[in-house]
Amino acid sequence: MFASCSHPALLQVSLPPKPPQLQLYSHSPPLLSFKTLSCINSSFQAPSQYPPSTTNTTTTTTSYNHLIQSLCKQGNLKQALHLLPQEPKPTQRTYEALILACTHRNARPYGPIVHHHLIDNGFDQDPFLSTKLIDMYSQFSSLDDARDVFDKTHVKTIFVWNALLKALALADEAEEALFLFQEMGRAGVPPDSFTYSHALKACIASSSHPSLAFDRVRQIHGHIFRHGFESTIYVATTLVDCYAKLGYVLYSQRVFDRMLERNVVSWSAMIACYAKNERPLDALELFREMMLRDHDAIPNAVTMVSVLQACAGLAALGQGRLIHAYVLRRGLDSIIPVVNALIAMYAKCGSLGTAYRVFDGMNGRRDVVSWNSMISGYGIYGFGVKAIRVFEAMIRSGTSPSPITFVSVLGACSHAGLVKEGKRLFESMVREHGITPRSEHYACMVDLLGRAGRLHEAARIIEGMRIEPGPTVWGSLLGACRIHGHIELAERACVRLFELEPMNAGNYVLLADIYAEAKMWEEVSRVKKLLESRGLQKVPGCSWIEVKKKMYSFVSVDEMNPQMEQLHALLARLVKEMKDKGYVPDTKVVLYDLDQEEKERILLGHSEKLAVAFGLINSGGGEVIRITKNLRLCEDCHSVTKFISKFAKREILVRDVNRFHHFKDGVCSCLDYW
DNA sequence: CTAGGGTTAG
Structure with missing residues (x-):
């Protein structure tokens, strides 16, 4: 029924310039009545806040508005805009539908048209619509417009505040967002659970300096605690997630343990926390606990993605297969991220064949991540040529590669020693795909050249970088020095590394390794002392x-x-x-x-x-x-x-x-x- | 009427 709805005769009428469309509709007998259209539209709601005065026009207004809403739901924005009548007036609901359609379809050009239309009809002070407009501009990443709507709305409901706060947090505008949060306090608007969630997200946005982000989260956490919001399920879940993203597993745990009530999302957040922070066993155990203890929390796609990630981390193929069976039983294999996680899981559990079968089965439903997963899958087995083939197939399929695609395919070249191909791909990344190389990409190139013994060439890559080399870049160089026993370059890399990530024990150990191989025992003990003086120790080797x-x-x-x-x-x-x-x-x-x-x-x-x-x-x-x-x-x-x-x-x-x-x-x- | 958890790399 829904399918036929895109073909009714009345919708096929092509639009002459400024036609009396309304006339057309009322004169040609519609295949689907307004009523039918409204019924199809599942979230149909009765208008309206501004009912016209006469009963006669009521039907007309309602009907037009319904039709506009239906068109919006179908994404036929162009036609909906043409229908916007001067008389009778559109209502708040009409505009809501239009704005939502623009937001949802990311229809940039239509947004301002709707906005102006709504201003012309006197809705510019409607706080409800302002909220939606801020959301819309946020989606378009035009923060200035969002802020403008905010400024011009005199009666700022908490929704309006929260909408702008969310927009700023999503745009990683940490400073602005936190400033707005304080501004709310000054304006005497008491924060609600939404406010806190968004403010916390904003703290994460400032994670260019993680300790700063952590301090901010802790401050807001204190605020939350004092105002009795800590056990609010949304706020607590956000807290768990924020601490998890900053790597503070213990803090996440503490908030999670204190929760009075939990749901799938809170469980999933904590499971994800473990999975992301190298605690896969805890992730699986928590998943088990959730299944056993909380029968109301039904795991969903998001949960399963983290659980699969944990299986991958552990290389627990047996567990992974059980989870796969569960995924199938629940029909969650229709969700692409879940399938992607399955591909990665099988690849990392040593079952590349199965990974490929799952990938192959996606046929036509693959996204970038699916391709990336398969490419890196081949990469970690050392099948560089196959990885490149998959990359090429991806390009042919019309999927545009992401920065991560190149990290994966360059990594694959590196494992397989495909120096020439790697260089070529790096070139094509910049020239054909317009991707500006990030630190990770340089790290791949340094690794590729360094591993192949071309250490000086690798060092020249670093010298030629137009951005500040991150720790991964120096780390790659150090790793190459370890393989080829190059003391001088290793020392140079370590000067930077000890400064950039002083708490990474691995770097000290690598340098000590290099000295030991050259039998420079005094230097070895010097590095070891340095390691200990910083309260670190060599990560013990562990196999399972x-x-x-x-x-x-x-x-x-x-x-x-x-x-x-x-x-x-x-x-x-x-x-x-x-x-x-x-x-x-x-x-x-x-x-x-x-x-x-x-x-x-x-x-x-x-x-x-x-x-x-x-x-x-x-x-x-x-x-x-x-x-x-x-x-x-x-x-x-x-x-x-x-x-x-x-x-x-x-x-x-x-x-x-x-x-x-x-x-x-x-x-x-x-x-x-x- | 808004909101919380997820996929790929190193």
Whole structure:
């Protein structure tokens, strides 16, 4: 029925210049009556605030207005505007429909027309319409117009204030928004839960300096607490989200725990908080708790996206599959972000084939993110050429690439050592796709060149940057220095890194690594002291493996693991066998100045080797052993795993922080380039 | 009559 509604004869009448359309309508018998049209329009509401005086015209006014509203709902703005009659007058509802249609369809050119029309008809002081207008201009990102509407509305209801506050917060105008918030206080308008939500969002907008953002959130939080809004579900949820986005998991937790009442959104916000802040296990546990304890909170698409993200973080393929089944059962697979999250989950859980099948199944319903997910999927497996093919298919399909597309495809080139292709893509990003390179893109290029050993070329890229190089750029350079043992450039990178992110322990460790490899032990201990003096410590290596839907994790020194002795024995046996075949332990990765034997012992305790041994013992012969590690794979573990894959005739798939290593028959898919 | 949670990269 709705489909036929775009074809009724009366709507097909083409519009001559300034025609008496109204006449046309009343003279040609309509296929669909006004009444029918109104009924189709689900949110039909009765007019009106300004009823015409005579009963005779009432029908006409109402009918015209209904028709305009219906047209708006269908997005036929042009025709709706043509219908705006001089007499009888449009009502508040009519304008509301028109403004909403402009906002919703992002119809920039029509907005001001409606606005002027409404002013001409004396609605310029209507606070309700002002609210909608502010929303509309905010959608068009014309903040000046939004502010203008605000200024000219004399009777400022709280809605009007909140609308402008929201507009400023959405536009990342933190200072302006917070100023408005204070202004509200001065004007004696008591904030409501909307006000607080928007003000909190505005604080996040100032996250160019995260500690400033945090201070602001805390200040508003205090305000909220004092005015008794902390347990208001919307406000509390926003607080949880704000602290989560700034990385303060404990603060989110505290607000969440104190909530008197929760709904799906609050649960989802907390789950997302864990998923985003590297606490995937907590995310899954909270999801379980929600399912068990709160039967009124039915997980929706948004919830599932975070849950899938958590599965991806853990590389929990078994869990991920269960969640996928649930998604299908609930019909949530019609929601594109959910499907995108599925693609990413399968790719990160070591099931690239399934990721591709899901992607393939989207056929025609893909958005940029779907493409990006698939590209980065191929990238982390080292399939650079395939990633480029997908990128090209994306362009052919008419989807315009986003900045993230290039981070993904350049990353893929980098993992695969495709220097020439990477350079070409970087060029095309700027020239053909008009994307200004950001720090991340330079970081990709530095990584691409640096990994390939072209360190000076990489350094020149940094020198040629027209924006301030972010920590990722220097980090890439440092990483390359680690691979190729370049002390001077590493020191240069660290000067900047220690200043830009003094609390990132990884940088200190990398530098110490580089010194250790050059046997510069004094420098090693100097860096270690610096690390400790800042209250930091080396992130311990950790590896985990999923066996029969349960997770087993390993760290190098672990007296709690009942199988430890067995694991060590197995490894010792394997290593002995490997030494006979020419394996030489790569002790340069040990950061201490110890004797050879001691170093070898430390090497054997690396968590990844333990996980491999555990996998060998506890999984069936035909299965692929899938292991995940929180750091980069060390050279020694890499060569040992190659040996094991051959001796034990087992495929081993290891995901480290950056990418996958697929070991088979003594060879790794990265071809020792990583 | 407005509002709170989400997808891709590093």
